[in-house]
Amino acid sequence: MIDKLDSTLRFHQLALNLRAARQEVLATNIAHADTPNFKARDFDFNTALTQAVERGRQSGSLPMAGTSSGHLPGVAGGGVDAELLYRAPAQSSVDGNTVEMDVERVNFADNAMRYEANLAVLGSKIKTLLTAVQQ
Amino acid sequence: MPVSNSSLGIFDIAGSAMTAQSQRMNVTASNLANADSVAGPDGQPYRARQVVFEMAPAPGQAIGGVKVARVVEDSSPLHMVHDPKNPLANADGYVAQSNVNVVEEMVNMISASRSYQANVEVLNTAKTLMLKTLTVGQ
Numbered sequence: 001m002i003d004k005l006d007s008t009l010r011f012h013q014l015a016l017n018l019r020a021a022r023q024e025v026l027a028t029n030i031a032h033a034d035t036p037n038f039k040a041r042d043f044d045f046n047t048a049l050t051q052a053v054e055r056g057r058q059s060g061s062l063p064m065a066g067t068s069s070g071h072l073p074g075v076a077g078g079g080v081d082a083e084l085l086y087r088a089p090a091q092s093s094v095d096g097n098t099v100e101m102d103v104e105r106v107n108f109a110d111n112a113m114r115y116e117a118n119l120a121v122l123g124s125k126i127k128t129l130l131t132a133v134q135q
Numbered sequence: 136m137p138v139s140n141s142s143l144g145i146f147d148i149a150g151s152a153m154t155a156q157s158q159r160m161n162v163t164a165s166n167l168a169n170a171d172s173v174a175g176p177d178g179q180p181y182r183a184r185q186v187v188f189e190m191a192p193a194p195g196q197a198i199g200g201v202k203v204a205r206v207v208e209d210s211s212p213l214h215m216v217h218d219p220k221n222p223l224a225n226a227d228g229y230v231a232q233s234n235v236n237v238v239e240e241m242v243n244m245i246s247a248s249r250s251y252q253a254n255v256e257v258l259n260t261a262k263t264l265m266l267k268t269l270t271v272g273q
Binding site: 020023041123127 | 156190247264
């Protein structure tokens, strides 16, 4: 039962983790808008989420040892391992910095909105589960 | 490449950027204030200073905050002004003034202020998101 609850929410956990990580990468880009030779980074959210789900389905790289048939298959999760890429700048600057503030700001706002959307969906899912529990 | 897993990282990153930008603003203020200085305490005319930003990632991380690596002095030639009445004038009647370029410093100041604002906005967004996360399921 607990396992089922966990697997219902795991997808959202993965997605939120990745959104938070991407938010951090974009925050770094904005922070380094004036650092010479800094190259703007980002990762492809779709690919990263697909990989994370795949990894979860293969029951994890770090399974817990089960010594009895009654033990639940615990999976170590939470680590974010996304492949960081470099952004191709539309207009590069003289000091070798590839941060384009408009692009970063748009991506940051977009990512924040999607994070909130994800939270909303997760919240309603939890409410549904709570309703089922209380009946 | 591993990315750290706590949204608290955003606060560190944006905070370090704000510190760095305000340091840049400080240097700009010093340059602008000394634009007309003729001699510092060492007897030498003031030279414009610039901060150099650098990435400061935590060990094993690909991303990280900003740190001011060093403050460099501008080596461009001093501004020579003809003013024979000045006690600091040389034999030809020229006084060496600081090499601050006021226009450049103004641009620097506006750029620093804009970057600071951008980071404040990042911080606010991160804060909103974290507060929303705390109320999930309620």
